[in-house]
Amino acid sequence: MTIAFRILIACETSGIARRAFAALGHDVWSCDLDPAEDGSNRHIICDVRDGILSEGWDLLAVMHPPCTRLCRSGRRWMSGPGKWTPPKQLPRGRTWDCLRAEFEMGVHVFSTCWEARIPRLAIENPEMNDLARDRMPADLPAPQMVQPFWFGEPAYKSTGWYLRGLPPLTETDRLPEPVRGSDEWKRWNRVHRLPPGPERARLRSRSFPGMMQAAAEQWSGHAMREIAA
Numbered sequence: 001m002t003i004a005f006r007i008l009i010a011c012e013t014s015g016i017a018r019r020a021f022a023a024l025g026h027d028v029w030s031c032d033l034d035p036a037e038d039g040s041n042r043h044i045i046c047d048v049r050d051g052i053l054s055e056g057w058d059l060l061a062v063m064h065p066p067c068t069r070l071c072r073s074g075r076r077w078m079s080g081p082g083k084w085t086p087p088k089q090l091p092r093g094r095t096w097d098c099l100r101a102e103f104e105m106g107v108h109v110f111s112t113c114w115e116a117r118i119p120r121l122a123i124e125n126p127e128m129n130d131l132a133r134d135r136m137p138a139d140l141p142a143p144q145m146v147q148p149f150w151f152g153e154p155a156y157k158s159t160g161w162y163l164r165g166l167p168p169l170t171e172t173d174r175l176p177e178p179v180r181g182s183d184e185w186k187r188w189n190r191v192h193r194l195p196p197g198p199e200r201a202r203l204r205s206r207s208f209p210g211m212m213q214a215a216a217e218q219w220s221g222h223a224m225r226e227i228a229a
Contacts, residue, residue, distance in 0.1 A: 003224050005058035010048040010113065012063035013037050016207040020216040021061075049109060053116040059166075059223060061215070062113045062123040063207055069103035070110070075129035078103060083131060107135045114140060120165040120223055122215070127160055144168040149175045149188070151210035157191045159211070167222050172214045 009017045009030040015038040018030040022042075029042050031052055036043035046052055053060070068074050077099055080087050090096060113123055114137050127143060128136070143160030152173035161169065178184035 003227055005220060005223055006056060007059045007061070007220075008052065008055075008057045008118075010052075010060065010062045011065045011109075012207065013043075014206050015040055015043070016209055017061055017063055017212045017215070018042065020209070020212040021220065024216055024220055026220060049112045053113065053118065057118050059120040059219065060113065060116060060118045060122070061219075062110075062121075064124060065109045065113065066102065066106040067110075067125050068106070069099060070106045070128050070132035071126040072129045073126070075131065078129070078131055083134075103131070107132065111135075111137055114162070114164070120219065121163070122166055122219065123162040125160050125162060126158065146171075146211070148208040148211055149177065151208065151214050153208040153210045154184075154188055155191060155208065156188045157208075166219050169211070169214055169218060173210065 005026050007021050007026050007028045009021070009028060011032055012018070012030050013032045013034050013036055015030060015036050018028050018040070019038075022028045029044060030036060030040070031044040031046050031048055033045065033047060035045060044052065048062070048065075069078060076089070077087055077091060077094075079085055087096065090099070110123065110125065114121065125143065127145070140162060141164075143162050146159050146161065146169055148155040148157055148159070150169075150171035150173075152175060154175055178188060
């Protein structure tokens with residue numbers, strides 16, 4: 001039995017996740033504040049918080065919500081020792097008030113998506129710092145941490161999935177890791193080695209096709225088994 005689900009891919013412009021689910025015959029739409037890179041007519045330009053979450057989706061995958069101020073690596077910019085003390089240093093040209101506003105937006109986007117009345121949910125986000133965890137919904141589980149090379153992608157990028165109503169991803173094609181410090185190892189770390197620039201954030205947040213193919217197959221397969229049971 002083949003079942004087509006209504007799926008929303010939020011906070012993504014590349015179309016990588018949308019195409020992976022669509023290839024399985026599902027009714028898939030993406031949304032973001034920016035247009036889709038592939039020019040798809042199944043992409044909605046909007047803020048995910050502006051009502052689209054209530055349109056009867058069977059599965060929501062939030063790919064790249066704003067996380068710069070929520071992640072562990074960004075904690076040093078948000079607070080000094082303890083919690084919410086003035087940071088020792090700020091990024092050049094930024095103010096603490098500006099960073100805190102970005103933090104509040106990240107918290108609101110994440111919480112709004114997590115609390116949506118959608119039965120199956122996956123939110124991609126790095127491991128959060130303590131300031132962000134303090135503001136998260138009480139039922140938020142620990143993330144499943146995966147790597148692209150578990151899914152045939154020669155790359156390192158620790159990726160967290162916060163899941164509700166969906167099983168953890170199972171690796172499909174684990175590649176042998178290169179020797180640390182080798183040229184190949186450096187290529188695997190290309191996401192972390194991107195130079196500063198206007199495209200850095202977009203390139204760092206791109207989904208990996210192998211991981212998205214696994215997600216589409218495993219999560220929609222899980223939903224089908226639920227319906228058939």
